Amino acid sequence: MTIIVHHLENSRSQRVLWMLEELGLPYEVRRYERDKKTMLAPPELRAVHPLGKSPVVEDSDEQHDGRNRVVAETGAIAEYLVDKADGRLGPPSRRDDALAWRFWLHYAEGSLMPPLLLLLVLGRIPLVGKRAAKRIRPMLDRHLDFVEATLAKQPWFAGDAMTAADVMMSFPLEAAVSRGGLGASRPATMAWLEKIHARPAYRKALAIGGPYAYA
Numbered sequence: 001m002t003i004i005v006h007h008l009e010n011s012r013s014q015r016v017l018w019m020l021e022e023l024g025l026p027y028e029v030r031r032y033e034r035d036k037k038t039m040l041a042p043p044e045l046r047a048v049h050p051l052g053k054s055p056v057v058e059d060s061d062e063q064h065d066g067r068n069r070v071v072a073e074t075g076a077i078a079e080y081l082v083d084k085a086d087g088r089l090g091p092p093s094r095r096d097d098a099l100a101w102r103f104w105l106h107y108a109e110g111s112l113m114p115p116l117l118l119l120l121v122l123g124r125i126p127l128v129g130k131r132a133a134k135r136i137r138p139m140l141d142r143h144l145d146f147v148e149a150t151l152a153k154q155p156w157f158a159g160d161a162m163t164a165a166d167v168m169m170s171f172p173l174e175a176a177v178s179r180g181g182l183g184a185s186r187p188a189t190m191a192w193l194e195k196i197h198a199r200p201a202y203r204k205a206l207a208i209g210g211p212y213a214y215a
Contacts, residue, residue, distance in 0.1 A: 003027040004058040004068070006048050008041050009034060009211045012074045012171050013055030017209045019078060019167045021201035023085040029208060059084070074171075075105055078164045089164040101158035104165035112147075112172040115140040116180050123179070140180050144189070147173070151188040155195075162196075170196055174214035 003020065007013045007029050020027045032042050032054060046052035049072045057077055058068040071080050082090040091098035115136050122133040147169075150157065157165040173193060176182035182189060196202055206212060 004030060006030050006032065006045060006054055006056040006058070007209060008032045008045070008054035009209075010213045011041075011054050014205065014209050014212050015074060015167050015171055016055045016057065016077055016081075017205035018170070018202050019081055019089065019164060021205045021208075022162075022167070022199075023081060023088055025081065025085060031210065073109075075109055075168060078105060078168055082164055089162070089167070092159050092161065092163070094159065097159040101163055101165045104157040105168050108165075108168040108172050112143050112169075113175075115143065116172055116175050119179055137181065140176070144176060144180070144182055144186060148186040148189050151192050155192075166192075166196065171214065178214050 003025060005013065005016055005027050032045060034040060035042060041053055043052060045054060049056045049070055055074055055077060056070060056072045058070055060068055071077050091101040118136050119133055156162050157169055173189060184190060
């Protein structure tokens with residue numbers, strides 16, 4: 001069965017489309033638009049998964065009682081797709097690179113996204129929010145310096161080849177350009193972003209996914 005991607009505009013689910021294009025797996029997109037006032041996902045997504053968030057994918061499985069398997073959380077989806085594609089874009093064979101793969105796969109959402117989300121929320125609060133944001137920026141700078149140091153010594157996050165770890169890192173780094181101060185002062189990271197944006201699979205996924213503010 002074709003994988004169904006429940007895709008929310010301007011969201012993390014763009015990474016799932018990109019990864020599916022890189023892997024060449026067949027998929028279908030079901031689109032959802034954010035509420036224009038709250039910018040939150042629509043309630044229809046709750047019919048797919050109780051949390052009502054995107055991305056969520058559905059896939060059939062003969063051993064799943066004839067029902068579609070529902071997978072949520074971008075990192076979990078990435079690992080599911082790697083397994084489905086027989087290990088492509090998965091951890092490299094060299095142990096240190098494999099450990100790096102797992103680290104970056106989970107670092108993207110676990111460590112790098114929280115300060116970016118805080119900046120987004122605080123930016124909507126007059127005066128107090130701006131003062132609080134000044135405390136967050138040094139934390140974010142530390143993360144961005146860490147990323148820059150990594151990409152200055154190797155072409156991809158898990159070594160010499162692009163993997164799912166790079167797919168996972170794309171969204172927070174694109175968001176960092178948009179609202180986190182990432183720019184020319186970190187040339188290795190900016191070059192990495194240019195490199196992924198030039199990939200045919202990325203461009204095709206972007207055309208399929210629709211509006212995406214961070215690319």
